[in-house]
Amino acid sequence: MCFFGHRFFKTEMFFVGFLAMLAVSLPLFELGTQLSNEDVIVTGILLGVLSGMIWILVWVCLGIPVVSLLLTGGVLGYLFASLIFFTPFGSLDSLRNGVSYSMVFMSIILFLTAFLLPLNKLLSIAATSLVGSYSFTVSIDQFTRGSLSYIVLNSIRHGYNHFVEAFVYTPFQTNEIVLSVVWGILSISGAVFQVYRERNRPPFPPPPYRTWRTYVQATRELENSSDEESHDQEREPLIQSRLPALLYGATVDAVTGERLLDGMAQNH
Numbered sequence: 619m620c621f622f623g624h625r626f627f628k629t630e631m632f633f634v635g636f637l638a639m640l641a642v643s644l645p646l647f648e649l650g651t652q653l654s655n656e657d658v659i660v661t662g663i664l665l666g667v668l669s670g671m672i673w674i675l676v677w678v679c680l681g682i683p684v685v686s687l688l689l690t691g692g693v694l695g696y697l698f699a700s701l702i703f704f705t706p707f708g709s710l711d712s713l714r715n716g717v718s719y720s721m722v723f724m725s726i727i728l729f730l731t732a733f734l735l736p737l738n739k740l741l742s743i744a745a746t747s748l749v750g751s752y753s754f755t756v757s758i759d760q761f762t763r764g765s766l767s768y769i770v771l772n773s774i775r776h777g778y779n780h781f782v783e784a785f786v787y788t789p790f791q792t793n794e795i796v797l798s799v800v801w802g803i804l805s806i807s808g809a810v811f812q813v814y815r816e817r818n819r820p821p822f823p824p825p826p827y828r829t830w831r832t833y834v835q836a837t838r839e840l841e842n843s844s845d846e847e848s849h850d851q852e853r854e855p856l857i858q859s860r861l862p863a864l865l866y867g868a869t870v871d872a873v874t875g876e877r878l879l880d881g882m883a884q885n886h
Contacts, residue, residue, distance in 0.1 A: 619755065620808035621748025624816060626741070627823050629673050630746055631686060634693045635673030636666035641696060644774055681825025683738045691731030693744040695754060699726035700773040708772070719776060731830070739821045747808035755801040762793045766801070 625632045644664040647653055653661065677686045702708070703723065713719045734741040752769075759766040 619744050619750030619806055621675045621750075621811050622749075623750055623808075624684055624742045624812050627742075628677065630690070630742065631677050632670035632674045633749075635670035637693050638689050638696075641770070641774060642667040669824070677697045683822045684735060687735060687738050687741055689732070689743055690745045691735055692727060692736070693739070693749060695727030695730040696773070697749055697770065698730055699723050700769050702726060703773060704769045716776075723773070723776075739816070742814070742822075743812045747812060750803055750804045751804035751808055753806065755797050758800075759794075759797055762797070764797055765790065766794060766797055766831050813825035 619630070619633060623633070640662050641664050644658060647661055648655075648656045651658070673686070673689060680686070703713075703719075707713075713722060735743065756767045780832075
């Protein structure tokens with residue numbers, strides 16, 4: 619995703635659909651159901667897979683980049699807002715209220731999405747490089763027992779009861795610093811590589827459904843025109859071949875080659 623996310627656009631659609639549903643479903647199932655933590659995670663993953671497949675169908679059927687990238691901008695904005703609230707900014711007293719926290723968090727997501735949505739290709743490249751590199755870095759962070767995973771986990775947990783009132787302090791030691799540098803290098807290099815690779819290509823691949831529909835229509839028109847031409851070629855010589863002889867007194871039949879005047883004289 620970090621280096622080839624925009625190139626494989628349908629994979630990107632599945633990826634952002636999966637992440638968006640996972641981030642939304644985990645707090646909802648934790649608050650509204652009596653499921654265990656394992657059941658909540660499994661249910662969230664299954665719903666994420668279903669959401670990713672549905673979002674692919676949105677691109678396949680509609681083929682409108684602005685519509686398909688709404689969720690991409692939301693995922694990028696969610697990660698950016700989570701990163702801001704992971705800093706000491708997220709521990710301000712004014713943000714300990716659930717309403718204030720949610721309003722500021724959603725404002726960051728909507729602002730970033732609205733700002734980058736007109737630059738749809740740049741939005742796609744930025745989202746895949748930043749989110750893809752973060753996913754890779756977090757997978758390493760789990761083995762080093764670091765705190766980078768709490769960038770998103772804290773935002774998810776703020777949807778739980780009374781969690782928003784807590785101050786969250788996470789250690790930021792040598793391994794977190796190294797992984798943060800790796801994350802930044804991967805993000806920048808992935809974005810630069812994708813911009814360079816896609817510089818002479820169309821902004822987005824052709825939507826599959828529209829391509830198939832255009833092909834079917836062109837095939838039908840070609841078949842209809844071929845049938846009309848063959849039909850005209852079969853009927854025109856039989857009707858028009860003798861007209862010059864009858865109208866203009868031609869002496870040779872266009873079909874048989876016989877001399878018409880001689881035949882008429884013999885009849886007389």
